Amino acid sequence: MTQSFWTKLARFWDGDLTLLGVPPLDDYAAGRVRVEQINTVIRYTQAMMIANIVNGVVLVAALWTSAQSTLLMVWLLSLIVFCMAIYLRRTQRPHKKRPMIISARVMRLSSIYGGLLGSIWGLAPLLFFAQSSTHGQIVMICLTSGMICSGAFVLATLPSAAVSFTLPITLGFIIGVLQTGEAVFTPVAILTIVYLVAIVRAVMTFSLLLVNRVLSQITSEKAAETDALTGLPNRMCFKGRLENVIEDLTLNGIGFCMLYLDLDDFKSVNDRFGHAAGDDLLIGAADRMRACLRETDCISRLGGDEFAVIGTGIKETKDAELLAERLLATFRAPFQIAGENIIVHPSIGIAMAPFDGEDAQNLLRKADAALYRSKRERRGGFNFYQDELDGLSQERKAMEADLRQALVADQFHLVYQPFLNLVTHEVTGYEALLRWEHPEHGSVPPAQFIPIAEMTSLIDEIGDYVLRHAIQTASTWPAHMRLSVNLSIRQLRDHSLVDKILGYLHQFGLSADRLELEITESKSIAGIQQVVETLHQLRAHGISISLDDFGTGYSSMTYLCHLPVDRIKIDRMFISCIETRTECASIVKASVHLAMDLGRKVIAEGVETPAQLAFLEKLNCHEAQGYLIARPMPADQIPGFRPQLKLKRHSAA
Ligand code: C2E
Ligand code: MG
Numbered sequence: 154m155t156q157s158f159w160t161k162l163a164r165f166w167d168g169d170l171t172l173l174g175v176p177p178l179d180d181y182a183a184g185r186v187r188v189e190q191i192n193t194v195i196r197y198t199q200a201m202m203i204a205n206i207v208n209g210v211v212l213v214a215a216l217w218t219s220a221q222s223t224l225l226m227v228w229l230l231s232l233i234v235f236c237m238a239i240y241l242r243r244t245q246r247p248h249k250k251r252p253m254i255i256s257a258r259v260m261r262l263s264s265i266y267g268g269l270l271g272s273i274w275g276l277a278p279l280l281f282f283a284q285s286s287t288h289g290q291i292v293m294i295c296l297t298s299g300m301i302c303s304g305a306f307v308l309a310t311l312p313s314a315a316v317s318f319t320l321p322i323t324l325g326f327i328i329g330v331l332q333t334g335e336a337v338f339t340p341v342a343i344l345t346i347v348y349l350v351a352i353v354r355a356v357m358t359f360s361l362l363l364v365n366r367v368l369s370q371i372t373s374e375k376a377a378e379t380d381a382l383t384g385l386p387n388r389m390c391f392k393g394r395l396e397n398v399i400e401d402l403t404l405n406g407i408g409f410c411m412l413y414l415d416l417d418d419f420k421s422v423n424d425r426f427g428h429a430a431g432d433d434l435l436i437g438a439a440d441r442m443r444a445c446l447r448e449t450d451c452i453s454r455l456g457g458d459e460f461a462v463i464g465t466g467i468k469e470t471k472d473a474e475l476l477a478e479r480l481l482a483t484f485r486a487p488f489q490i491a492g493e494n495i496i497v498h499p500s501i502g503i504a505m506a507p508f509d510g511e512d513a514q515n516l517l518r519k520a521d522a523a524l525y526r527s528k529r530e531r532r533g534g535f536n537f538y539q540d541e542l543d544g545l546s547q548e549r550k551a552m553e554a555d556l557r558q559a560l561v562a563d564q565f566h567l568v569y570q571p572f573l574n575l576v577t578h579e580v581t582g583y584e585a586l587l588r589w590e591h592p593e594h595g596s597v598p599p600a601q602f603i604p605i606a607e608m609t610s611l612i613d614e615i616g617d618y619v620l621r622h623a624i625q626t627a628s629t630w631p632a633h634m635r636l637s638v639n640l641s642i643r644q645l646r647d648h649s650l651v652d653k654i655l656g657y658l659h660q661f662g663l664s665a666d667r668l669e670l671e672i673t674e675s676k677s678i679a680g681i682q683q684v685v686e687t688l689h690q691l692r693a694h695g696i697s698i699s700l701d702d703f704g705t706g707y708s709s710m711t712y713l714c715h716l717p718v719d720r721i722k723i724d725r726m727f728i729s730c731i732e733t734r735t736e737c738a739s740i741v742k743a744s745v746h747l748a749m750d751l752g753r754k755v756i757a758e759g760v761e762t763p764a765q766l767a768f769l770e771k772l773n774c775h776e777a778q779g780y781l782i783a784r785p786m787p788a789d790q791i792p793g794f795r796p797q798l799k800l801k802r803h804s805a806a
């Protein structure tokens with residue numbers, strides 16, 4: 154107990170305030186408190202040193218006739234030397250840039266300086282009071298009281314320095330006064346002690362107020378720089394950290410890498426399980442990433458499902474690669490969200506400093522461009538920035554902005570491409586294909602803008618446009634004709650999709666069994682259960698499902714086994730080489746047989762020549778689609794469209 158008091162006292166000397174009841178502070182908070190304490194005092198230091206010298210001269214003048222002049226001069230000289238030393242020290246260190254943190258050593262020094270100055274002042278009454286004239290004693294009493302009060306006041310933010318300064322003065326004064334043996338001075342000594350106690354108490358209270366103010370300032374600063382959901386530093390803090398590592402790069406040549414991350418399937422988790430589950434996923438992802446980084450690395454949440462990591466000291470691409478792989482590896486295990494196992498992958502873009510740039514703007518832009526490439530490749534992987542990505546990224550951003558405008562400005566329209574029954578040679582229906590007439594760039598192919606729309610929520614609005622307009626158009630066709638609409642996998646994760654489609658069917662009076670939805674294989678695993686459920690619901694209402702671009706995706710066979718599909722559309726890549734490569738012919742043959750064995754219908758897409766058509770007919774493929782039959786046409790050409798006769802002539806030839 155006693156020892157802990159002495160330990161606390163020793164720490165108090167170093168500026169630690171636990172003795173006063175302040176809770177133990179971490180290094181950062183303690184450093185910040187010290188900054189506030191020191192900076193207030195530093196402002197007055199030089200003026201106070203001058204005041205000390207003036208007081209010393211006044212005292213010496215008052216005592217000159219009664220006290221020993223040599224001793225007086227020695228005392229005054231030591232005071233002047235000490236004050237000038239402090240004065241000059243301050244001149245040499247003007248502290249132009251306010252430090253963020255101050256060490257305990259500085260606090261100890263301030264206590265030592267306070268103690269030394271207080272001791273010089275305490276020596277004056279000790280040496281001279283008893284031999285002074287009444288006139289000198291009055292001056293000394295006034296001066297001592299003044300020094301105790303003003304010293305404590307000036308050093309109010311530094312309690313250890315304030316005590317070190319006032320205590321020796323008081324002691325020296327009391328001893329000096331008692332040396333006279335005159336009873337008249339006893340109340341003066343008692344009063345001085347009372348003043349000292351009162352003033353030290355005031356200093357302590359003031360210090361506590363200061364600490365509390367600094368602590369609440371730190372708390373609010375932290376809150377402003379922390380992402381409330383994940384507890385990670387937020388965008389604002391990230392910018393500050395980025396500036397710090399850039400400064401380190403400029404001053405010390407220490408390179409670093411910057412990784413931009415985006416969770417590939419976050420939106421689908423949000424749509425499927427709700428926002429609370431989405432939040433849980435973000436928290437889980439943040440915890441895993443934080444755990445796999447080094448102390449010196451910095452991870453921030455920039456907003457939504459975007460994160461950024463600064464790999465400090467990483468100069469080599471292979472080290473950045475390792476870091477990216479480590480981050481990716483943390484996503485291999487599924488997340489437990491709303492009682493289900495969900496796998497989510499991030500895409501990562503990497504920029505290296507100084508190789509890719511030395512300023513924050515540039516690096517952020519380049520990491521973002523590399524991220525875009527990763528997202529486009531949809532691998533749940535990473536990419537380094539390459540110069541050619543710059544243009545692509547700008548282009549993408551411009552296109553994203555233009556796409557938003559396109560819906561409002563009515564720049565979309567639909568064209569329709571027929572399916573031909575290979576037995577009857579009759580048109581069985583049409584596939585709706587989206588077209589975008591850009592005011593400057595002309596017709597933009599869907600292969601260019603659909604992937605960009607899929608990266609944002611725009612795909613929902615665009616998909617809605619397609620469904621509404623296509624269903625409205627198809628409702629005017631003969632009753633045996635079906636309508637096929639391309640659907641992005643992302644749309645299938647929208648909970649309201651089924652109701653939306655049923656709503657349009659009802660609104661325009663199109664029977665559900667005339668609608669077919671084409672889905673393309675993709676590596677989106679997170680929502681696969683949701684996708685399967687939605688497809689079952691759609692089929693339960695009589696809507697049929699077609700697997701588009703069969704054979705080109707990641708897992709055609711898996712899809713065929715697990716998804717409730719009615720038709721498969723063999724990709725035109727295989728049809729186009731039927732005549733020239735035996736491999737293509739074999740793949741097409743096998744695909745047709747496989748689909749038939751599984752009880753699915755088969756459509757061959759991209760049929761361009763009569764020979765291709767003849768080949769497919771021989772295989773008993775059900776339907777064909779392609780330029781040979783017709784190119785996609787505007788809705789108003791459908792009523793007069795008759796392809797069969799021409800085709801019969803071709804295939805007979
Ligand atoms: P897809 O669904 O496989 O559509 C077939 C694409 O092949 C269409 O290109 C069509 O014009 C083209 N095509 C048809 N026959 C032939 C042929 O004989 N030869 C050649 N070389 N090409 C042929 P398009 O319209 O540019 O569409 C490209 C892709 O964009 C579509 O592939 C589809 O995945 C997507 N897409 C188009 N419209 C929509 C839409 O409304 N929603 C969604 N989510 N995706 C769409
Ligand atoms: Mg299609």
Ligand code: MG
Pocket residue numbers: 701702722724725758
């Ligand atoms: Mg296709």
